[in-house]
Amino acid sequence: MAIQYMHLDYEGYKALEEQCREFKETTHTSTGGFYHKSIRLRIGKDLIVEYHGPLVGGYGHEEEKK
Secondary structure (H helix, E strand, O other): OOOOOOOOOHHHHHHHHHHHHHOOEEEEEOHHHEEEEEEEEEOOOOOEEEEEOOOEEOOOOOOOOO
16 A cells, blocks of 8 residues: 655645545546546646556447347
8 A cells, every 4th residue: 555645735735625525537548448537636736646547448348238
């Protein structure tokens, strides 16, 4: 498990808190139909952290509809 600690000033902390409350998850599709979800957070004016979930899906992995 990775743990990261950061000290933010008041304005930076409040901006990060607001992003967490809004929680905007995005989906990125790659070649072959695979995709992953990601969460991007702006940490201050000079740092963006983006977390990617595992690849899922892909051509040939769709369930047949009956």
